[in-house]
Amino acid sequence: MADDGKTIEWQEMSDTELESHFNPRVACPEAATHLAYFAAESAAARERQDMRRNISYGDHPREVYDIFPGPVGGPMHIFVHGGYWRALSKDDHRFVAGPLVGAGGTVVLINYPLCPDVTLDSLAASVMRGIAHAATHAADYGATTDGVHVSGHSAGAHLSAIAAAHDWTQYGLPADLIRSATLLSGIFDPRATQRLSINAEIGLTDEVAARNNILTEAYAPRDGIDLLLAAGGDEPAAWIAQSTSYAAMHGVTREVILPEGCNHFTLMQEVANARSHLTRTMLSMMGL
Numbered sequence: 001m002a003d004d005g006k007t008i009e010w011q012e013m014s015d016t017e018l019e020s021h022f023n024p025r026v027a028c029p030e031a032a033t034h035l036a037y038f039a040a041e042s043a044a045a046r047e048r049q050d051m052r053r054n055i056s057y058g059d060h061p062r063e064v065y066d067i068f069p070g071p072v073g074g075p076m077h078i079f080v081h082g083g084y085w086r087a088l089s090k091d092d093h094r095f096v097a098g099p100l101v102g103a104g105g106t107v108v109l110i111n112y113p114l115c116p117d118v119t120l121d122s123l124a125a126s127v128m129r130g131i132a133h134a135a136t137h138a139a140d141y142g143a144t145t146d147g148v149h150v151s152g153h154s155a156g157a158h159l160s161a162i163a164a165a166h167d168w169t170q171y172g173l174p175a176d177l178i179r180s181a182t183l184l185s186g187i188f189d190p191r192a193t194q195r196l197s198i199n200a201e202i203g204l205t206d207e208v209a210a211r212n213n214i215l216t217e218a219y220a221p222r223d224g225i226d227l228l229l230a231a232g233g234d235e236p237a238a239w240i241a242q243s244t245s246y247a248a249m250h251g252v253t254r255e256v257i258l259p260e261g262c263n264h265f266t267l268m269q270e271v272a273n274a275r276s277h278l279t280r281t282m283l284s285m286m287g288l
Contacts, residue, residue: 010192010238021238022192024084024154024264034265035088041095041272049097052141057133060113063126065134066090067141068097068107075179075286076143078108078131080163082154082185084193085123086115086201093153099274103288106143108134112159116203120190120212127159132171147179149286153268157186161214161246164221180226180285185235185267188214188242215245226285227252230270230278232262239264257281 010018025031054064077100081093090109097107110130112123131150138145152160160181168177190209193199213219221227229243229252243256257278259270270276 080152
């Protein structure tokens with residue numbers, strides 16, 4: 001924070017400040033405990049919920065998704081996991097499906113190749129293909145074919161924002177395929193990541209980072225998409241500003257949800273809670 005209490009731009013931060021604002025595992029010392037919770041809850045979800053595993057949408061071993069089927073004719077919700085484009089998987093996030101399936105949705109959890117095995121450009125293209133594949137086969141999974149809803153956490157929010165701006169007609173799908181997008185604690189300007197220690201694992205170049213900067217008019221969401229942004233109320237100010245800046249730039253009318261006491265990881269416990277304000281809002285956006 002600046003001395004006047006206002007959020008400073010990330011370009012003005014020292015490397016140490018940037019690390020504390022933009023590296024969630026530094027900002028939240030209990031990150032490993034929270035990720036262990038993700039894994040345990042996801043293992044439990046696999047045992048108690050019907051699912052189809054590892055449906056292939058491409059040639060790469062990680063180009064697969066899981067389906068949690070809901071009632072026939074219900075909406076399809078596609079979730080994109082986080083991990084700063086270089087870690088984690090759908091298998092760590094199965095716990096998010098419960099409230100959405102319980103309310104009547106069919107849930108898709110997408111996996112994708114990770115950096116630095118692929119570039120961020122290639123990674124994003126994989127996710128778009130995965131969304132297109134799931135949407136094309138919606139009827140096969142019992143879901144409505146009348147558009148899909150997407151959400152993503154952290155790097156997954158960045159990828160979901162790309163989906164909200166994407167041209168789906170290239171896959172023979174309607175231009176208005178994406179009906180709603182929920183962007184959970186997103187990192188939208190990858191240029192900030194280039195100065196972090198973890199960029200040694202991601203490998204962002206100037207060109208790739210600039211090309212995938214969502215805080216530009218090039219990524220304006222398509223008309224008619226219902227957008228919701230959220231971040232942990234206890235997250236660093238510059239990280240929260242990624243969400244508020246996206247909302248301001250792209251004219252999001254819904255207020256950014258900042259649950260009090262939540263950090264980057266415990267925000268996902270709000271998503272897993274069917275009674276939380278965040279999840280009830282997501283469900284209402286799906287017509288549930």
